[in-house]
């Protein structure tokens with residue numbers, strides 16, 4: 001479609017179905033300025049490895065006891081409140097448009113908290129889950145971050161082989177880690193000598209991102225950092 005027609009179509013749609021804030025229903029944006037200010041931001045001090053809040057001069061209870069493959073993880077938000085319902089709508093209610101403001105917040109976070117990267121890779125879904133949902137929410141976020149940062153995004157290089165069960169509350173960090181070992185592989189050369197930024201929607205533990213990092217480093221990546229929109233710390 002011609003850009004001008006595309007623009008007109010968008011304006012018509014905006015008039016018919018104006019965007020409303022998912023939290024307070026104010027018209028204009030999916031997350032209004034007021035609710036944006038009240039999001040569950042993670043503020044310093046954070047653990048230099050896993051990026052969750054921790055008191056100064058204490059060891060981090062969230063960090064793995066095994067030697068991780070991933071270089072570190074950062075997240076702008078805790079998985080609660082408006083962010084939690086935003087992710088829920090993105091994943092289960094087909095509100096794909098919310099990837100745009102969420103990715104914009106991740107890109108802003110990267111400006112304030114620079115990480116080393118020259119390629120963006122979304123955490124892949126198993127093809128069975130991808131078929132059920134129709135899209136990979138992490139890929140939607142990565143695509144938007146790619147538009148905003150102009151850094152190359154590669155979605156077909158990392159593959160998820162195993163349909164891993166939802167992480168049980170009782171699972172220890174070690175158990176999650178061994179459940180995920182070998183769940184991902186790198187199928188081409190695209191990360192050779194690259195600094196990778198892995199994009200995830202919600203990181204519950206270090207395990208998934210670490211399993212991805214292991215595969216990417218076997219594929220020749222020189223460093224792998226994880227950026228998850230939100231952290232679900234249990």
Ligand SMILES: [Zn+2]
Nearest residue numbers: 021024032035
């Ligand atoms: Zn609002």
Ligand SMILES: [Zn+2]
Nearest residue numbers: 047050060063
């Ligand atoms: Zn930590």
